[in-house]
Amino acid sequence: MDRLYHWRNFVNNKYVALEGNDSSINLHTIPHEVNSGTIIYPLCKTFLKTYKTFQIPTHIEEKLDELLERFNTPHLKSPLLIFGCALQESYSDNFDIPKDDLLKDFDVESKDFKTLLGILRNYLFAENRKHLPDVSFKTFTEGTTTIKNFFVKHDIYDALCHSFNLKKENFEERSQELLAMTNQIMVDKYPEKVKVDFIQALFNYIGTETELTKSDILKLIGVFFTLFQVKVSNSKDTEFYIHNYLEDNIKSVDLKNLNHYITRPPILFHY
Template structure:
């Protein structure tokens, strides 16, 4: 079975991998909302490493609350959170295709501005020229009226766009582009997990602040900071200290709408 290797972010810390346990991951009977976000992790791993220190804190955390999710399921959720959040930190580094994917919506909007001018022009005598930039052979510009008209019409045909359905197709195509700013993907992942956990355990807590501390401590046990100013030294020797360290006012924003994560 494929083993997930615990991420040791900080040397000579409480995250040291000197004392490691292995356990089976448990994806069975997870709540639907949680299952949907851990599924990519499930496709790659069946067992995981976890430091004994972190596992003990998780056991102590769960002992304070009577929840319907088992220890093994929480380990599964936490490892999925850890690997997805960690991967998000490096996805944006020096990759032109990734950057193009990030700006896909912006580029489509620019294209639709051009196509709109073409489709709704009173005449096509003043069509803007089109330039094609090649990596090694410079720029080729097309400014012949007849060729330009054919190119514009071919683009519209390819996207199934005409004057009658322009706005409808524009909305439809833009809705299929990437919405999340990739530089904010780590925050999006934390938001998804925080909301999914909150929705599924809220009924087990009498105070909202206790839910936030629980989820925040859970994040810290799996080395995911709840405050961007924090280092990865997130844990205390006992679970009470870890719970007290959670800035619930800051953590609450993971449950709110966060437009800054998305492209407008």
């Protein structure tokens, strides 16, 4: 198994992994021991378990070095290299996910499950179960079949409650447990969820490890995300443009938009 993480460039509105290894690509080995007590570690955990080495284009690493020197944070380089690659992998894996019928169903799973729980709640808390609603099934070949027999309907409702371990006594708590196991995030918001998680974690991490002002932390994060090929702005550009000079990259950071990920993150969840 190839345990090398191949750097991914954002080209023509898609991510393309680098192949091969030449003088323009730096190869890094993940340390055997990584500080698991940091704020950013949970977001790097899967990456650390998956890979042993990772690529960084030489010109990207040079600009990262310059960025960290500019904000007096060169001591954070090692964890940030891993964090940046974990960010890139997570974001690119969730970028522009093609939606098929199964994924569409997965997207609204929690909504339909809430409907089912409402039906089972009415069954469990009914004062009189003599008039249970009929149960209809859409068969593969014979259209829709409706079950009207009281005993069969009772068995169906009872079997569903039993399979989900739902009782009157535990209904509210168990319902929340079951809903928590369904997909809560809108599928088309997966990339935004990655950005929210990584921006907030990086903001808090730099805030605890340095004495930078909020404005400087946001500037560092903005350029950092650009270097790792993850857009923070609302730009519709299909490629990344990295300026030759650091100050130009810093000036291009949309601080207002970036700050929203800290103070007013976008709506990501089904309600």
